[in-house]
Amino acid sequence: MNHWWRRIVLSLVAVLVLVLVYAWLYQLGMATFEGETRTYADAIQTVIETLTTAGFGGDAGDWQSPQMNLFVVVMNLTGVLLVFLALPLIVVPLFQQALEDRPPESTELTDHIVICSYTPRSDVLAGELEAANVPYVFIDDDPELVVELNSEGTNAIYGELDQEETLQAANAADAHALVTDIDDETNAMVILTARELSSELRIVSVVEDEDVASYHRYAGADEIVRPRRVLGQSLATKATTTVSEELRDTIELSEELAVTELLVQEHSDLVGQTIPESGIRDRMGITVIGAWFNGEFVPVPGPENVIDGNTILLVAGRRDDLTELKSQTVSSLRHNPDRVVVGGYGVVGRTAVETLVSGGVSTCVVDIVDEAGVDVVGDVTDESVLEDAAVDDSRSIILTLDDDVTTIYATLVLKQVAPGVEIIARANETENIPKLYRAGAEYVLSLSTVTGRMLASILIEDEEILTPETQFELVRTTAPRIVGRSLGDVDLRARTGCTVVAVERNGDLLTDLGPEFVVSVDDMLIVAGSDEAINQFVTLAC
Known part of the structure; x- marks a missing residue:
């Protein structure tokens, strides 16, 4: 819409300039060819009357010279041309744009998923639903965002999230389920409203503060999803598994088969080799499902893919064989394996610390807020703060910050201050994962991925996601x-x-x-x- 307002303003300015120029020429022409004196104000009036074809006032009888008659004809044609140009170029498109820019406020979908609020976390869930051919519609209170989503082919309607009229317009009573992912207080209001609308509707709520989960259940939620806690546990588990040759974070499918991802450390036996050269397949009998090279997943690594300190192997095999492979991914240069620094002490950070402490790993917490549990108060991007936290004397640092830009910058700083320390990072948006790897992080997991997978596993029938907390x-x-x-x-x-x-x-x-x-x-x-x-x-x- 701003584009059209700029076009209208520029058009009005152009017409004003044209009127002023024509008025000056008219005043000059009347004096030169007719010997008549006209004030500039009179000239402007005559030009406007001529351009708008509203009449010529009292000057029509004074145009005796062919030059002035020709000039008046030119002004008449200009006025007609302006009308014909304004309609197709400004007026009609403006009306069309006005209609297009009006966000839809209802949907005809049934047996669908209603998702209250669009967030970056929703992209992962939307992708899972689309792949499974499950219809869905977003509700959001930002009209411009709703228009943009629909222009991109995403079903979305505009409305106040906690109003019954909005949920009725979204056909919530005929939906397969409703997901609310806004904030803890608004989620509770949405749950109450949806439950008044339908006692049969399946409601799934995403909570940030674990203490409010019971309130959401009391309000009527059928399922509670806690992605931040799962993310914190996963990041902490990854930190503990990278300091030991013991195989811990596996998905056991049977006594003979397990699936896991292994982070290859600098100075380990596998660095510098390709997958075929490593003998993982031929010598160990392990299936290499794929590997991440600097954040990019390669399903069939070839001779052009060389294992380095940023490689993560996705493998399947017998537990004994995977344990042997794990021993080859650990660096031969052990460096303070029993200490991990945690940057950020929100829900994710607290959960990470709890998981690390329960595993016997000592921690040092850095946060800008001075509160119980924080060991060093300050910005994790500040070199002096990192020195106070003795990051260089730690095995790993887990970045659990709530802002991806800060996390990326902190990663760059850490690579300069403590290049030998392993960086395990949280990302909020999946699109920032490659940036974190390029900045130097060894392992990255996004909140969007964890949230989307947990929700998809609940909502999609005949599909169970066994690993919401892994890459x-x-x-x-x-x-x-x-x-x-x-x-x-x-x-x-x-x-x-x-x-x-x-x-x-x-x-x-x-x-x-x-x-x-x-x-x-x-x-x-x-x-x-x-x-x-x-x-x-x-x-x-x-």
């Missing part, structure tokens, strides 16, 4: 579109970038899956890969 996604799902076809025929890895690591059939877990394996109608496939790869698999096979 990779492991799902348990049916695959009706490839029933009766072999894995080799479908070639899922090449087409989607993910790997079928196991299949549940008749109560048994099948792990020896060759290309000749044929998918049956009742099979539950366990599939691993990046978020994007899994979404492509769901679109193709489900």
Whole structure:
């Protein structure tokens, strides 16, 4: 809309300049060709009457010379031209834009997911729902955002989030579920309003403060999601697993099969080798599902992908074999393995500290707020504060800040102050994950990813996300579109970038899956890969 206002203002300025110039020429022409004197104000009046074809006043009889008659004709044609240009270029598009810029306030969807408020965390959930072909609609109280979302092909309506009329316009009573992810107080209001509207509606609430979870349940929420706590636990677990050769953070599928991600440290045995050179597949019998190189997931690492200190391997195999591989990812240069600095003491930071302490790891907390539990008060991007926290004498630092820009900057500072310290970082938005890796972080997990996966696992039927708290996604799902076809025929890895690591059939877990394996109608496939790869698999096979 601002674009159109600028166009209107510029058009009015251009017309004003034209009137002033014509008035000056008219005044000069009357004096030169007709010998008549006109004031500038009289000239302006005559020009306006001529351009608007409203009449010529008393001057029409004084135009005797061909020059003045020709000038008046030119002014008449200019007026007509302005009218014809204004309609198609300004007036009609302005009305069209006004209609387009009006945000929709209702939807006709049914059996859908109603999502109260659009946030960056919602992108992950929207992607999961789209891949599973589950309809959804956002409700937001920002009209410009709603218009923008609809222009991008995302269903969204405008309305006050906690008003019954808005939920009625979103067909909440006929929805499959309602998700509210605003803030703890507004979420409670939305829950109460939605429950008044329908006693059968499934309501899922995202909470930040764990203490309010009971209030949301009392208000009528069926499910409570605590992504910040899960994120804090995951980051802390990653810090403890990187200081030991012991294999801890695995997803046990059976006694013979586990899936895990392994962070390769600088100066470890694997650095400088490619996947084929490392012997992970041939010598250890471990399936390499993929690897992250500087934050980019590569489903089939080739000879051009060299393992370095920023590589994260996604692997599946027997626990004993994975333990052997884990020992090769740990640096031979041990550096203060029992101390971890935590930057930021919000919900995520507190949970990380609790997890570390329970695991016997000593911590040092840095935060700008002086409160109980904070050891060093100050900005984690300040070199003197980092020195006070003795970051250089620690094994890792976990950045749990609530602002991605600050986290990225803190990572850059840490790489200068303490280049040997491992950086494990929280990101709020998934788009900032590659930036953090480029800045020097060894491991990054986003709040958006954790939130979106936890919600998707609750909302999508026939699909269970087993790993909401990791960089990779492991799902348990049916695959009706490839029933009766072999894995080799479908070639899922090449087409989607993910790997079928196991299949549940008749109560048994099948792990020896060759290309000749044929998918049956009742099979539950366990599939691993990046978020994007899994979404492509769901679109193709489900």
